[in-house]
Amino acid sequence: MPSALDSRPRPLDHLAERGEANASALVLRDRVLNHQDLRTRVGQLAAWLLEHASKGDRVASWAAKGEATCLLPLACARAGIVHVPINPLLKRMQVAHILSDSGAVMLIANNARLKGLEHGDVPSGCAVGAEEDLWAQVDECEPLGPSDHDPEELAAILYTSGSTGRPKGVMLSHTNMWLGAVSVASYLGIEPDDVVLAVQPLSFDYGQNQLLSTWYAGGSVVPLDYLLPRDVTKACAKHGVTTLACVPPLWVQLTEIEWPQEAVASMRRLTNTGGALTVGLVKDLRRIFPDARLFPMYGLTEAFRSTYLDPSLVDSHPTSIGKAIPFAEILVIDDQGNVAAPDEEGELVHCGPLVAHGYWQDAERTAERFKPAPAASTYGGTAVWSGDRVRRDAQGLLHFVGRRDSMIKSAGNRISPQEVEDAAIATGLVVEAVAVGKPDPKLGHAVCLAVRPAEGYSEEALKKALAQALPNFMQPRFYRAYDAIPRNPNGKLDRNAITQEFAR
Known part of the structure; x- marks a missing residue:
């Protein structure tokens, strides 16, 4: 390096x-x-x-x-x-x-x-x-x-x-x-002597970056498609892995099994992405890997990665997403377009050379997310307006508050509700469908599907049809059938009401 x-x-x-x-x-x-x-x-x-x-x-x-x-x-x-x-x-x-x-x-x-x-x-x-x-x-x-x-x-x-x-x-x-x-x-x-176990899909930004950052440093990559969490521990032991990156649901699974001493001994750093670590999960990782440095991270594909938390601050600030990574400028912008005061909630805006070039052949959605950088930006140019709500504390550390849009984030995957809904309607078994997320301790959010049935509907038939149409991580975990799906005053299907009903 x-x-x-x-x-x-x-x-x-x-x-x-x-x-x-x-x-x-x-x-x-x-x-x-x-x-x-x-x-x-x-x-x-x-x-x-x-x-x-x-x-x-x-x-x-x-x-x-x-x-x-x-x-x-x-x-x-x-x-x-x-x-x-x-x-x-x-x-x-x-x-x-x-x-x-x-x-x-x-x-x-x-x-x-x-x-x-x-x-x-x-x-x-x-x-x-x-x-x-x-x-x-x-x-x-x-x-x-x-x-x-x-x-x-x-x-x-x-x-x-x-x-x-x-x-x-x-x-x-x-x-x-x-x-x-x-x-x-x-x-x-x-470093050149590092061995990185690549368990993230290579179609994801961080999955690809595991290859690229390792080769930039002259290190070695071990790609792994695992079936069971124990496959990960075995690979770490076999190859003397020094660096492991996972999403929180996989970390949860990995903390529930025994780790061979040879796998623990070689580990230098753990990185987390695709969702926040909990206090309990941080403690479990500390227990298993007492000598490894833990790097919580936050990012979005439109700007690759935005922040990381210094390992020395993880124990004292386990829920923080940290500060900007090199080459990223992160601003918190309030609803009036100004830089938010300390501890005031605002939108996370990412500026700098990591900002992507927009969405392929989609000028409308590009204009919604990629906008001129705020006046306070040092880089200027185009910025990614994330839609995520954060606050910056007096120490300059960022804390995630929530998402402005209706995305469902489950097991580290960002899931479009409409994609699930379109697949459900395409089966011919339902007339209307609304997909929402329900908090889940292992997945982050579980996919829930509210439907208005068509003739011939049964929950089992719908499950079977969706199993053929959608990948496993998009499969609904909970279903609810309505004679009339709740609507808001504008006549639109009321996602907030449906979300609240699934949460009961």
């Missing part, structure tokens, strides 16, 4: 060039790639991509963690192609929307997922490639060298649910992702 914070943006693919050639970079199931292997494989994959796509085209990936999904962010960047990673938990309806919306010219996925797609899911003009057949072709390519792309060029589109409608694509530049890697590697203090 450089001793001084490196603030000069570079093309994203240059991250592959940083590590010591013979040091471990990527630990796969059947082999280990060192940093020289990483450079070669990224160059070969980039050359292959340019045989099948042109600069500026979108290439999507939909597969579990492996060599292709880990290397595509850098290979696409080197080729000047825009990477569109798709969460492997998504079902064909969501995948079809993302392929169509992004205008992807190619989908790289494993054979099992490709067989699950139906006619019309893949738009005309979008080629399909099986991950299992990829590397035999890539091995024949001469590696493409480091690029000289403008760091402000688009590098990736990450799809995230909005408060209404289908998933929207957040546009990230080389600068966004490069400086995000520099920032996280810096404040976490990642």
Whole structure:
């Protein structure tokens, strides 16, 4: 790691060039790639991509963690192609929307997922490639060298649910992702001998950043798709993992099982994202990992990451989301547009070079979230107005208050109520549907679904249909059928009243 914070943006693919050639970079199931292997494989994959796509085209990936999904962010960047990673938990309806919306010219996925797609899911003009057949072709390519792309060029589109409608694509530049890697590697203090266990999905901003920040520092990544919490502890012990990032529901599960001493002994730092830690969970993590530093964090895909809490303050301020990360300017703005006074509630506004370039082909929703920075901003330019309500205490520490929109955050996932509602109505079993969140000690919020039944409705039939249409993390946990769903004075379905009824 450089001793001084490196603030000069570079093309994203240059991250592959940083590590010591013979040091471990990527630990796969059947082999280990060192940093020289990483450079070669990224160059070969980039050359292959340019045989099948042109600069500026979108290439999507939909597969579990492996060599292709880990290397595509850098290979696409080197080729000047825009990477569109798709969460492997998504079902064909969501995948079809993302392929169509992004205008992807190619989908790289494993054979099992490709067989699950139906006619019309893949738009005309979008080629399909099986991950299992990829590397035999890539091995024949001469590696493409480091690029000289403008760091402000688009590098990736990450799809995230909005408060209404289908998933929207957040546009990230080389600068966004490069400086995000520099920032996280810096404040976490990642070193070349660190081993990071990547359990977060690579379609998430922090999931990708686990790769990028580690490689920026010259460290090693162990990607893991786990089935059970014990798979995580076993991997930590096997690989001498030094850094582990989880969402709160997984942390809860991990504190309920025994940890091998060899897994605990190697751990240097724990990071949390996707929801707040509780006082009890902090105590449990301290009990299991007495020597590890704990980093609570807050972020949003539209600006990658906004704040972190210094580990030295976790015990005294366990519910704080901390202060701005490097390259981020965080302002708390009151309802009159002024900087809020200490302990006064306001909207969290993120300014600086980590701010994304808006939503892909969605000027209306871009204008709602990406607005001119407040007058008090040092950076100026465009800022992300998060919609999240926070307050800043006298010490300058930020505290999360609540969300302005109706997003449901469950098990670290941001869920669009309308996406759940549309899927329910599409079954033909209900006439109306409203999805809301109910506080849950393990999930953060559980998805609840209020419906007005159609002919032939039964709760079991609806559950079965939604199991086919939605990924597991979107499945409603509680159902309620109404003869007439509550409405507000404007005639709209009353989400607040429905939320209160589920809370009883």
